[in-house]
Amino acid sequence: MDKSNNRLFIHKNMEPVSLEHSVEIILTPEFYTLIREELDIKFAYQAKQIAESLFDDYLDSKEYQYHVTKGEGAWYFYAYNIEEIENFIESIGIEKYRVSKIYFAQELKNELEDPIQLSETTILQSIEGIVTLIPSRLMNQHASFKTLNLKTVKLNAGISMGASYASLVSLKETILLSSIFIILGTVFIFEGNRIKSSISNENTQLTQLLDDNPSYGSNMIRENILEKYQPIDKTERAKRQSMQDISKLLSANSELTTLNIEKSIIKTSIKISNTSISKQVIQSAKAKSFKSTSNGENIILEKSL
Amino acid sequence: MNINMMTLQRYKNELIILMAFIFLILAFTYKLSASTEVHDNRADIQKQITQISTIIALKEQWGGKKLANKVKVLQTVVPASKVALFKKKSKKLVASYQNLTGKELSKVTNKLINIPVQIVLLKINQSAKNQYTMEFTCKW
Numbered sequence: 001m002d003k004s005n006n007r008l009f010i011h012k013n014m015e016p017v018s019l020e021h022s023v024e025i026i027l028t029p030e031f032y033t034l035i036r037e038e039l040d041i042k043f044a045y046q047a048k049q050i051a052e053s054l055f056d057d058y059l060d061s062k063e064y065q066y067h068v069t070k071g072e073g074a075w076y077f078y079a080y081n082i083e084e085i086e087n088f089i090e091s092i093g094i095e096k097y098r099v100s101k102i103y104f105a106q107e108l109k110n111e112l113e114d115p116i117q118l119s120e121t122t123i124l125q126s127i128e129g130i131v132t133l134i135p136s137r138l139m140n141q142h143a144s145f146k147t148l149n150l151k152t153v154k155l156n157a158g159i160s161m162g163a164s165y166a167s168l169v170s171l172k173e174t175i176l177l178s179s180i181f182i183i184l185g186t187v188f189i190f191e192g193n194r195i196k197s198s199i200s201n202e203n204t205q206l207t208q209l210l211d212d213n214p215s216y217g218s219n220m221i222r223e224n225i226l227e228k229y230q231p232i233d234k235t236e237r238a239k240r241q242s243m244q245d246i247s248k249l250l251s252a253n254s255e256l257t258t259l260n261i262e263k264s265i266i267k268t269s270i271k272i273s274n275t276s277i278s279k280q281v282i283q284s285a286k287a288k289s290f291k292s293t294s295n296g297e298n299i300i301l302e303k304s305l
Numbered sequence: 306m307n308i309n310m311m312t313l314q315r316y317k318n319e320l321i322i323l324m325a326f327i328f329l330i331l332a333f334t335y336k337l338s339a340s341t342e343v344h345d346n347r348a349d350i351q352k353q354i355t356q357i358s359t360i361i362a363l364k365e366q367w368g369g370k371k372l373a374n375k376v377k378v379l380q381t382v383v384p385a386s387k388v389a390l391f392k393k394k395s396k397k398l399v400a401s402y403q404n405l406t407g408k409e410l411s412k413v414t415n416k417l418i419n420i421p422v423q424i425v426l427l428k429i430n431q432s433a434k435n436q437y438t439m440e441f442t443c444k445w
Contacts, residue, residue: 185332188333191336226363255431258430258431
């Protein structure tokens with residue numbers, strides 16, 4: 001066997017090997033049990049679910065792992081004991097971490113139509129579509145053996161050493177839990193983006209206002225301007241409101257005699273021609289926060305703005 | 306390294322769930338931080354917008370450039386003979402009226418309060434029955 005080859009047949013009569021690189025191993029039938037079944041099953045996971053029950057009558061009480069492939073209208077069920085394989089490859093000098101992939105010799109059934117010699121005592125050949133180990137003493141002495149270049153053969157249904165152990169969580173649970181987490185996570189990201197974009201309108205509005213009025217960028221400047229204009233706004237509105245309030249107090253029986261506005265104080269004098277309405281004028285003025293003093297016919301109203 | 310790869314292979318389902326869970330935690334953290342950031346910034350941004358909008362509105366109202374023209378109407382709202390003084394200088398107006406009837410007084414006053422100027426001084430006196438004098442100083 002070419003030891004520089006990245007693929008190796010594993011059989012119990014093989015010589016110890018020394019490897020400097022990773023290797024793909026091809027298990028001979030000594031290391032697995034095969035059942036070929038034509039079943040009306042569509043998916044590999046369904047086939048894997050029934051694999052254990054298929055081997056019920058064929059295997060001992062050891063713990064087995066199962067592998068399933070499909071080919072030529074039938075399902076191929078493999079049962080193997082990974083610990084036994086590990087122990088064996090370590091006994092022949094292959095550290096298990098160097099094994100990158102494990103294949104089953106059954107995959108080479110077409111290539112093994114003609115026998116190959118694994119060792120002096122062991123022949124590997126496909127008999128009626130099943131790859132089988134044959135003691136060389138049963139072979140014709142003049143039989144010729146082909147040379148199989150493992151580098152060039154196509155192998156698809158490999159498994160990894162780690163994957164051959166049963167995971168604590170099943171694939172179904174993994175898909176379910178991961179999907180829930182990913183969906184929830186996506187919802188959170190979407191929500192986060194929505195929250196962030198909810199402020200973008202305000203940001204755009206502020207940027208626009210600051211672009212149009214760059215001098216208002218400073219909080220101190222803004223507050224100074226507001227301190228100047230807000231009192232003006234408040235006082236001037238109060239002056240105008242007060243003048244309108246006073247005009248509402250005037251009638252055919254009450255006329256304005258004076259009105260002064262100076263230094264935020266509004267003062268007015270109203271002459272009453274009919275004393276009966278004096279009380280009414282005073283009450284209305286009071287409702288508008290005017291201080292009132294009555295002097296016979298004159299009512300003087302005053303208010304600080 | 307290869308041993309680690311094997312372990313990863315063996316526990317790949319758990320790892321997938323773990324990674325999905327980490328994704329969920331990171332996404333949730335992102336949502337929380339976005340929420341906190343928006344909460345903190347929104348009040349500040351809205352305060353700034355309100356301040357700037359208020360300044361623009363107040364400046365436009367009480368310091369608008371067209372006020373100098375608008376106050377001219379106070380000179381023509383009553384007959385010229387009743388306008389004793391109408392002196393406009395810079396951003397200040399001093400005006401006085403005499404012999405205004407109650408109706409004319411009401412007209413001038415209404416015009417004045419509808420123009421957004423600062424009324425510094427206003428004096429209205431009744432000089433006779435239904436006759437008034439009025440003087441005011443305003444600025445803008």
